[in-house]
Amino acid sequence: xxIEIVNLSKKFKxxxxxxNISFEINPNKTVGxxxxxxxxxxxxxxxxxxxxxxxxxxxxxxxxxxxxxDRNKLLSIMNFASPYVELPKKLSVKQNLQIYGRLYGxxxxxxxxxxxxxxxxxxxxxxxxxxxxxxxxxxxxSLAKSLINKPEILLLDEPTASLDPDIGDYVRSYIQSYKxxxxxxxxxxxxxMAEVERLCDSVIxxxxxxxxxxxxxKEIINRHGRSNLEETFLKIARSEDEVx
Numbered sequence: 638x639x640i641e642i643v644n645l646s647k648k649f650k651x652x653x654x655x656x657n658i659s660f661e662i663n664p665n666k667t668v669g670x671x672x673x674x675x676x677x678x679x680x681x682x683x684x685x686x687x688x689x690x691x692x693x694x695x696x697x698x699x700x701x702x703x704x705x706x707d708r709n710k711l712l713s714i715m716n717f718a719s720p721y722v723e724l725p726k727k728l729s730v731k732q733n734l735q736i737y738g739r740l741y742g743x744x745x746x747x748x749x750x751x752x753x754x755x756x757x758x759x760x761x762x763x764x765x766x767x768x769x770x771x772x773x774x775x776x777x778x779s780l781a782k783s784l785i786n787k788p789e790i791l792l793l794d795e796p797t798a799s800l801d802p803d804i805g806d807y808v809r810s811y812i813q814s815y816k817x818x819x820x821x822x823x824x825x826x827x828x829x830m831a832e833v834e835r836l837c838d839s840v841i842x843x844x845x846x847x848x849x850x851x852x853x854x855k856e857i858i859n860r861h862g863r864s865n866l867e868e869t870f871l872k873i874a875r876s877e878d879e880v881x
Contacts, residue, residue, distance in 0.1 A: 638699050638714065638789040638822050639664050640685070645694030647680050654680040656846035657694070667816065667823040669833040669854075672843035673874040678826045679721070681843075682792050685824070686717060698790070713741060718783035719794035720776050726768025730759060730778050733767055734785060741786035753781040756811060758804075772799035780808065787819060794826045809835060830867035840866070842873055849873060 640662040647655040655677040662668045670678050683689035685696055687703060696703045703711060724733045731750065738746040754760045757777045762770060767778060776799055783791060796812070797805040809832060816823065827833050833840060834854045842850040842857065850857050850873070854866050863869040 638820075639697075640790060640822060640824070641695075641697040641700070642681075642685075643695040643697065645681070645684065645696065646692045647677075647684060647689060648692045653846045655684070655691075658843070658846075658848045659694075660841055660848065660851060662822050662824060664822055665816070665820050666838045667825055667836050669837035669840040670824055670826040670843065671828075671830075671833060671840060671870060675845075676843040677846040678843060679794065682717065682719075682794060682824070682826060685792060686715065687711065713786065714789045715792070716741070716783040716786055716788040716790075717792035717794065718776075718779040718796055720772070720779060720798050721794065722779070723775070724767050724778065724782065726766065728767055729764050730767055730770070731763045733778065734781060737782050738785045743786050749785060753784060757781050757808070773801060773804060776800055777804070777808070784815065789821055791821050791823045792826075793823060795828065796825070797827075797829060797832060805832075812836060830865070830870055834866050842870070844873060 642658060642660050645655060645658050646653060658681065670681065672678055680689060684691050698706065698711070734750045734753070735746065738749060743749055754763055757780060759777060759781060762774060767775065770778065776796065780796055783793070797808050800808060813836065815821070825833065825837060837854070839853050840851065840857055841848055850860065858864070858866060858869050861869045861872055863872060
Protein backbone atom coordinates (compact mmCIF):
# COMPACT_ATOMS: atom_id res chain seq x y z
CA UNK A 638 0.00 0.00 0.00
CA UNK A 639 1.54 3.30 -1.10
CA ILE A 640 1.99 6.47 0.94
CA GLU A 641 2.43 9.88 -0.66
CA ILE A 642 3.25 13.06 1.25
CA VAL A 643 2.57 16.24 -0.73
CA ASN A 644 3.80 19.69 0.38
CA LEU A 645 3.19 18.84 4.03
CA SER A 646 3.76 21.53 6.67
CA LYS A 647 3.08 21.97 10.37
CA LYS A 648 3.52 25.33 12.07
CA PHE A 649 3.49 25.82 15.83
CA LYS A 650 2.97 29.54 16.46
CA UNK A 651 5.72 31.14 14.33
CA UNK A 652 7.91 28.06 13.92
CA UNK A 653 7.65 25.42 11.19
CA UNK A 654 8.25 22.00 12.75
CA UNK A 655 7.72 20.53 9.28
CA UNK A 656 8.20 22.77 6.27
CA ASN A 657 6.75 21.79 2.89
CA ILE A 658 8.02 18.21 2.64
CA SER A 659 7.10 15.76 -0.12
CA PHE A 660 8.02 12.10 -0.55
CA GLU A 661 6.54 8.76 -1.54
CA ILE A 662 6.81 5.24 -0.14
CA ASN A 663 5.96 2.52 -2.64
CA PRO A 664 4.10 -0.64 -1.58
CA ASN A 665 6.15 -3.20 0.36
CA LYS A 666 9.13 -0.86 0.69
CA THR A 667 10.91 0.39 3.80
CA VAL A 668 11.99 4.03 3.92
CA GLY A 669 14.26 5.42 6.62
CA UNK A 670 13.53 8.87 8.08
CA UNK A 671 16.69 10.39 9.50
CA UNK A 672 17.66 13.65 11.10
CA UNK A 673 18.90 15.23 14.34
CA UNK A 674 16.54 15.76 17.27
CA UNK A 675 14.00 18.47 16.50
CA UNK A 676 14.19 18.01 12.73
CA UNK A 677 10.48 17.15 12.38
CA UNK A 678 10.50 13.34 12.25
CA UNK A 679 8.08 12.77 15.13
CA UNK A 680 5.75 15.55 13.98
CA UNK A 681 5.69 14.02 10.49
CA UNK A 682 4.78 10.61 11.90
CA UNK A 683 2.11 12.21 14.11
CA UNK A 684 0.49 13.80 11.05
CA UNK A 685 0.60 10.52 9.13
CA UNK A 686 -1.18 8.82 12.03
CA UNK A 687 -3.83 11.54 12.10
CA UNK A 688 -2.82 12.62 15.61
CA UNK A 689 -1.58 16.06 14.49
CA UNK A 690 -3.48 18.23 12.03
CA UNK A 691 -1.24 19.61 9.25
CA UNK A 692 -1.10 23.34 8.64
CA UNK A 693 -1.07 22.59 4.92
CA UNK A 694 -0.41 19.78 2.48
CA UNK A 695 -1.82 16.32 1.88
CA UNK A 696 -1.21 12.77 3.07
CA UNK A 697 -2.38 10.16 0.56
CA UNK A 698 -2.86 6.48 1.35
CA UNK A 699 -3.36 4.50 -1.85
CA UNK A 700 -4.04 7.83 -3.63
CA UNK A 701 -6.76 8.81 -1.14
CA UNK A 702 -6.46 11.74 1.25
CA UNK A 703 -6.49 10.40 4.83
CA UNK A 704 -8.87 13.21 5.81
CA UNK A 705 -11.52 11.66 3.55
CA UNK A 706 -10.99 8.06 4.72
CA ASP A 707 -13.15 6.42 7.37
CA ARG A 708 -11.16 6.53 10.63
CA ASN A 709 -11.96 2.91 11.51
CA LYS A 710 -10.84 1.75 8.08
CA LEU A 711 -7.63 3.74 8.40
CA LEU A 712 -7.03 2.29 11.87
CA SER A 713 -7.42 -1.24 10.54
CA ILE A 714 -4.57 -0.91 8.02
CA MET A 715 -2.05 1.14 10.06
CA ASN A 716 -0.13 0.81 13.29
CA PHE A 717 2.96 2.26 14.95
CA ALA A 718 5.58 1.59 17.59
CA SER A 719 7.49 4.15 19.61
CA PRO A 720 9.41 3.96 22.89
CA TYR A 721 8.19 7.50 23.59
CA VAL A 722 4.52 6.48 23.73
CA GLU A 723 3.98 4.38 26.83
CA LEU A 724 1.32 1.71 27.20
CA PRO A 725 -0.85 1.77 30.38
CA LYS A 726 1.54 0.89 33.20
CA LYS A 727 -0.93 -0.78 35.55
CA LEU A 728 -2.09 -3.30 32.96
CA SER A 729 -0.21 -6.50 32.25
CA VAL A 730 1.46 -7.01 28.89
CA LYS A 731 -1.27 -9.48 27.94
CA GLN A 732 -4.04 -7.08 28.98
CA ASN A 733 -2.50 -4.29 26.89
CA LEU A 734 -2.30 -6.52 23.84
CA GLN A 735 -5.88 -7.71 24.39
CA ILE A 736 -7.19 -4.14 24.58
CA TYR A 737 -5.35 -2.98 21.47
CA GLY A 738 -6.33 -6.17 19.66
CA ARG A 739 -9.99 -5.45 20.36
CA LEU A 740 -9.59 -1.81 19.28
CA TYR A 741 -8.19 -3.04 15.96
CA GLY A 742 -10.86 -5.72 15.61
CA UNK A 743 -8.36 -8.59 15.52
CA UNK A 744 -9.92 -12.00 14.96
CA UNK A 745 -8.68 -15.01 16.94
CA UNK A 746 -6.92 -12.56 19.26
CA UNK A 747 -5.59 -15.15 21.74
CA UNK A 748 -3.75 -16.98 18.97
CA UNK A 749 -2.32 -13.71 17.63
CA UNK A 750 -1.04 -12.70 21.08
CA UNK A 751 0.55 -16.12 21.59
CA UNK A 752 2.18 -15.90 18.17
CA UNK A 753 3.70 -12.49 18.89
CA UNK A 754 4.75 -13.54 22.41
CA UNK A 755 6.63 -16.45 20.88
CA UNK A 756 8.19 -14.42 18.06
CA UNK A 757 9.30 -11.50 20.26
CA UNK A 758 10.20 -13.44 23.42
CA UNK A 759 7.44 -11.96 25.59
CA UNK A 760 6.26 -15.18 27.25
CA UNK A 761 8.24 -14.75 30.46
CA UNK A 762 6.55 -11.45 31.31
CA UNK A 763 3.13 -11.63 29.59
CA UNK A 764 1.37 -11.42 32.96
CA UNK A 765 3.66 -8.77 34.43
CA UNK A 766 2.55 -5.14 34.77
CA UNK A 767 3.89 -3.13 31.85
CA UNK A 768 5.22 -0.43 34.19
CA UNK A 769 7.55 -2.95 35.83
CA UNK A 770 9.32 -3.88 32.60
CA UNK A 771 12.79 -2.80 31.51
CA UNK A 772 13.12 -0.31 28.65
CA UNK A 773 14.11 -3.08 26.25
CA UNK A 774 11.14 -5.24 27.27
CA UNK A 775 8.77 -2.28 26.81
CA UNK A 776 10.15 -1.77 23.29
CA UNK A 777 9.41 -5.36 22.36
CA UNK A 778 5.89 -5.05 23.75
CA SER A 779 5.40 -1.84 21.75
CA LEU A 780 6.52 -3.65 18.60
CA ALA A 781 4.11 -6.51 19.37
CA LYS A 782 1.31 -3.95 19.78
CA SER A 783 2.21 -2.43 16.41
CA LEU A 784 1.90 -5.81 14.69
CA ILE A 785 -1.24 -7.02 16.50
CA ASN A 786 -3.51 -6.23 13.52
CA LYS A 787 -1.05 -7.29 10.79
CA PRO A 788 -0.97 -3.73 9.40
CA GLU A 789 -0.35 -2.88 5.76
CA ILE A 790 1.37 0.35 6.84
CA LEU A 791 3.78 0.30 9.78
CA LEU A 792 5.37 3.39 11.31
CA LEU A 793 8.37 2.58 13.52
CA ASP A 794 10.04 5.20 15.70
CA GLU A 795 13.37 3.92 17.11
CA PRO A 796 12.17 0.29 17.34
CA THR A 797 15.45 -1.04 18.76
CA ALA A 798 16.28 1.78 21.18
CA SER A 799 17.31 0.47 24.63
CA LEU A 800 17.70 -3.10 23.36
CA ASP A 801 20.95 -4.96 24.00
CA PRO A 802 22.90 -5.81 20.81
CA ASP A 803 21.72 -9.43 20.66
CA ILE A 804 18.00 -8.64 21.08
CA GLY A 805 18.34 -5.61 18.79
CA ASP A 806 19.77 -7.81 16.06
CA TYR A 807 16.97 -10.34 16.60
CA VAL A 808 14.32 -7.62 16.27
CA ARG A 809 15.88 -6.31 13.05
CA SER A 810 15.93 -9.83 11.63
CA TYR A 811 12.31 -10.26 12.70
CA ILE A 812 11.27 -7.02 10.95
CA GLN A 813 13.04 -8.18 7.79
CA SER A 814 11.38 -11.58 7.97
CA TYR A 815 7.96 -10.09 8.73
CA LYS A 816 8.23 -7.77 5.73
CA UNK A 817 9.23 -10.62 3.40
CA UNK A 818 6.21 -12.69 4.49
CA UNK A 819 3.63 -9.90 4.59
CA UNK A 820 2.70 -7.06 2.28
CA UNK A 821 3.69 -4.13 4.47
CA UNK A 822 4.94 -0.61 3.79
CA UNK A 823 7.27 0.69 6.51
CA UNK A 824 8.50 4.13 7.56
CA UNK A 825 11.41 3.75 9.98
CA UNK A 826 12.71 6.66 12.06
CA UNK A 827 16.02 5.75 13.67
CA UNK A 828 19.34 7.10 14.90
CA UNK A 829 20.99 3.74 14.25
CA MET A 830 22.67 4.16 10.87
CA ALA A 831 23.65 0.49 10.51
CA GLU A 832 20.01 -0.41 11.18
CA VAL A 833 18.82 1.97 8.48
CA GLU A 834 21.31 0.66 5.94
CA ARG A 835 20.25 -2.90 6.75
CA LEU A 836 16.47 -2.45 6.74
CA CYS A 837 15.70 0.42 4.37
CA ASP A 838 15.29 0.48 0.60
CA SER A 839 15.75 4.25 0.60
CA VAL A 840 16.43 7.10 3.02
CA ILE A 841 15.03 10.59 3.67
CA UNK A 842 17.30 13.08 5.46
CA UNK A 843 15.61 15.90 7.37
CA UNK A 844 16.96 18.99 9.08
CA UNK A 845 15.11 21.96 10.60
CA UNK A 846 11.77 20.70 9.28
CA UNK A 847 12.92 20.27 5.68
CA UNK A 848 14.01 17.37 3.53
CA UNK A 849 17.59 18.02 2.50
CA UNK A 850 18.31 14.78 0.67
CA UNK A 851 16.70 11.48 -0.28
CA UNK A 852 17.65 8.35 -2.19
CA UNK A 853 19.28 5.02 -1.47
CA UNK A 854 21.90 4.91 1.27
CA LYS A 855 24.62 4.47 -1.35
CA GLU A 856 23.41 7.42 -3.42
CA ILE A 857 23.32 9.76 -0.42
CA ILE A 858 26.72 8.60 0.86
CA ASN A 859 28.29 9.19 -2.57
CA ARG A 860 26.69 12.62 -3.00
CA HIS A 861 28.18 13.82 0.29
CA GLY A 862 31.57 12.25 -0.29
CA ARG A 863 31.55 10.05 2.80
CA SER A 864 32.27 6.35 3.33
CA ASN A 865 29.14 5.36 5.28
CA LEU A 866 25.74 6.64 6.35
CA GLU A 867 26.83 7.60 9.87
CA GLU A 868 29.56 9.91 8.55
CA THR A 869 27.02 11.40 6.13
CA PHE A 870 24.49 11.95 8.91
CA LEU A 871 27.09 13.71 11.08
CA LYS A 872 28.17 15.93 8.19
CA ILE A 873 24.59 17.02 7.55
CA ALA A 874 23.73 17.44 11.24
CA ARG A 875 26.78 19.62 11.92
CA SER A 876 26.61 21.74 8.77
CA GLU A 877 24.89 25.09 9.25
CA ASP A 878 24.24 25.77 5.56
CA GLU A 879 23.05 22.33 4.49
CA VAL A 880 19.32 23.02 4.44
CA UNK A 881 17.30 22.98 1.23
